[in-house]
Amino acid sequence: MSLDLYQYVALLRDLPEHGLRKGDVATLVDRVPHPKGGEEGCVLEVFNAVGESIAVVVVPCSQVKALHSDEILTVRSLLQAS
Known part of the structure; x- marks a missing residue:
């Protein structure tokens, strides 16, 4: 998988210790x-x-994917992730 630095990616698994869920969007830094x-x-x-920055995490590169034009962003409360 070829991901460029500073591109948006989506998580492929939940990270409950950080309050993050599969599908959440992050920036590859x-x-x-x-x-x-x-x-x-x-x-x-x-x-x-x-x-506002809320977390910096390290995950195996196989646990993220590039965003595609046929996908749409959604909003959820971070408090619901717990």
């Missing part, structure tokens, strides 16, 4: 090698609906 030679990690910054 960096890629990092796995410390033991495993899968490369994607560093993601997640913003709320008004553009």
Whole structure:
């Protein structure tokens, strides 16, 4: 998968420890090698609906996907994620 830095991506799994859900949108800000030679990690910054940063997380790159023109963004309360 070829993802460019600073592009929007969507999570492919829930991250309950961060209050995030599958489908939430984040910005890819960096890629990092796995410390033991495993899968490369994607560093993601997640913003709320008004553009404030609410989380920075690292997930395996296979756990995110690029956004496509046939998809639409939605809004939900972060409090509902718990």
